[in-house]
Amino acid sequence: MSALGKSEAVVAAAQELERLGLNRGSAGNVSLRDGDAMRITPSGVPSGRLAPQDIARMALQGPDGAFEGPLPPSSEWRFHRDIYIARPDVGAVVHMHSPYATTLAILRREIPAAHYMIAAFGGPTVRCTDYAPYGTAELSALAVAGLGQQHGVLLGNHGAIVTAGELEKALWRAGELEQLAQVYYLASLAGAPVILPDEEIMRTVERFKSYGPKDKGA
Template sequence: MSRPSAPAIRRAVIRACKRLDTKGHVAGAEGNLSARIGATRLVVTPSGRCKADLTAVDLISIKTDGTGMVGQLRPSSEIAMHLAIYRARPDVGAIVHAHPLAATAFAVARTPIPKGTLAEVAGVVGPTPVVVYRTPGTAALGRAVSAALRTANVALLANHGAVAVGPTIGVALQRMESLEQAARTILAARLAGRPKTLKAAERMTLEQLWKSGAGRGLVTRAAPRRRI
């Protein structure tokens, strides 16, 4: 299967921006998205712009080493985090950082999503490590998040929000949406009573089911770290 063209990837990023805004996972200029458009370049959303108002020409192109910026606007203030993730995970093709309400509540509580409660957590979301708090927009945050995502595809950023990665912007977005749905369901279940967890064997079966392709092509486990 051939890789989508750069214009197609730009359009996909904009569609994801608008969906995040429509579903209330970002407010105003919150959040940031990016996607690879080749071996050495990516596109990223600009700083200070409402996601609902963005167009493809607003995206900034930049090399994965942080040089060669092309665009009329400033790149997201979280560009250091995006670049750090791409360096740590060569298999990642896109990144979605958002502030969905329920998932961010878990992030503020510094509590991971219980992995044994829902099929989607076991199959689509996977582990949800909580990244230690670091000031947004700093290289320190980028290092902390990229380290957590070496063995996960979704992470909660303490007192901040959430980040999801995937081979495409569509997969990264789906993981973010599944994370938020799981967080909402678990919070509601706690109001209804004491949530019950799946048995270890049941969780393993679900993970194998998704890995085999039944889970719409999503894989919960991160690629193993490459030795250099």
């Protein structure tokens, strides 16, 4: 994909997140790996006003905060960069403030295996981190540790992150994470959700390697 094509894909993804109700206005952010750099949405620009030329390019190694482009990158650039460094399999990162995932993050409640679709994230839970202020190295460290080798994490009192090898699958996981958060929250209101065994989920993780949008990662 060309440099312009990557920037166009980031814009389209940010706008799709708003269309799906997973972000609003300038909330959340999207990035795409670009060789030894990343392309990331700018800070404070509503998705509906984004254009490809607004997408910042940042090297994965180099001076903190250095970027190419007319607008500064998202204030959350640190955890995007640090996830790419820690996870060579990740080619796209989506951060969202979707209602149900954020509700669970505020409750500091992980998402357990109440539904087998948790396997889309690579394990039997989607963990929830402690709180750290947005844009900080502390939040980035929590995000990387909470994500581990999986593809989703809740950020305490903040929102959620999903990852994938390619942007299409990251968007798919964003929608699936919000759906999991919603049904788990609603089931918790009605009673005590029955949690599936870890062994069953790990069998489903293996089956899911050929499920959903295909990408170069897991």
